[in-house]
Amino acid sequence: MKLLYTLLIALSTFTLFSCSKETSTTQVNVMNNLLTNKNWYLDYSITEASNSTTPVVVKSYVGQATYFITYLKNGDTKDSDGITGTYTVELINGESQIHMQLKTSNSNPFEVIYNIISVGESNMVLSKVVTGPATKLYFTTK
């Protein structure tokens, strides 16, 4: 009987400790895998109009093949305008963000932060973190 109890206790302990193996980087890793090594084409952007109680949206249909951005596995990024730099995907206060350290073609450094609204295998929606009206950018892979 003693042996049976020992087996039951061992089994229960094993079960409790083996329920979940999520780590702090799991979400970031999954988003990185979806994001990298693709050309993301900007389909269109939507900017909410400022100073309005009922927000009016200003849609800018960019159209594919005019602008795209690529996030590489090694942490580099480049876009079709020739802007290069590095990026990291971060989880800050529950918000998923892309932090980009960029340089213009004249080597002027600047930083851009996007909130990730949604990212998938072939669709991505980002929101530019700025003061004032928010701009949402809608990307697809071709």
Next chain:
Amino acid sequence: MGTANSLSYRFLSILILTIFVGSALHAQTLTKKQQDSAFLLQPGQERIRKIKKSLAKTFVNFTNNDLSLYGSLNLSKQKINDNGITAPINYLYNSLNNNSYEAGLSGGFRMDGMFKEKHPYSFSFGINRITVGNNYQNIYSLAPFIDDFTHFKADNVFTTLSIAAHYKKLLPVNDMNKYKFYAVIGPSFDYKISSISEENLINGAGNRVFINLDLGTEFDNKGYYILFAHYKLGNYISSATVPVQLNRFEIGMSI
């Protein structure tokens, strides 16, 4: 012909006699150490003897045990509720959701016996390669940009170890002395031993242990073999952000 037969019999007799004498001689040539150890108490063997004795005492009411091997075909489907996922991730619904039963395989050991000489039961221990169809309960959209998507991608091929304890009720069908039909009910546990993908672990969704309620029928052909058909309704044993209901049909045979 008769002479040849007689010669071969003589040859066989001599060969058997030689083997017998050889083994007897070998038995007499034990080393001093082997002779001593034959009289000593072996701690390992003693421990096994104690465990056997303890088990026999514990399971004194479990009699007529019959050990057999089993193999089965599984048809599985899982219902997935990804309401608890907060990560901003999308997977196209139509590429993941097939809402069908997919085929997998199981195999293992099974012990059939009687509890207190009147309640038939079976214990089984097996390994399962499960391929499962997915039925996602929630559809999201970011109109007009992304039509139908889910926030979660469940693993649809995994391996589990399972244990089951079934109570069997003999059904009054046919001649019960020849063929026995049973109704079967009982719990079973599945433990995922294959690695869980990162997509499946997101927001604490990953879980390894399923508890199942098993229902089914079995046909015993005079103890030569048992044919069985079970339905297993499974859920994660602990609360998860993505509750998954695993439905399985198991059709198999034990010998």
